[in-house]
Amino acid sequence: xxxxxxxxxxxxxxxxxxxxxxxxxxxxxxxxxxxxxxxxxxxxxxxxxxxxxxxxxxxxxxxxxxxxxxxx
Numbered sequence: 001x002x003x004x005x006x007x008x009x010x011x012x013x014x015x016x017x018x019x020x021x022x023x024x025x026x027x028x029x030x031x032x033x034x035x036x037x038x039x040x041x042x043x044x045x046x047x048x049x050x051x052x053x054x055x056x057x058x059x060x061x062x063x064x065x066x067x068x069x070x071x072x
Contacts, residue, residue: 002039009035009043026054 009032016029030050036043 005035006039009033026050 012028012032012035014032016026016032018024019028020026030047033043033047033050037047
């Protein structure tokens with residue numbers, strides 16, 4: 001089971017990186033990191049870093065949209 005999880009996680013990470021450069025979703029990258037983080041501790045750090053970055057960017061976008069709405 002561990003080998004399947006590592007292999008599918010690696011495939012999802014590579015696909016996520018390709019979809020980041022091409023039009024696509026970064027959620028594939030996060031899914032791969034989640035699978036890898038179970039068995040590989042460095043993946044857990046990368047996943048935490050990505051989650052913090054997405055949280056920060058979502059807060060900034062929410063703030064920008066709110067301020068834009070209040071200006072009208």
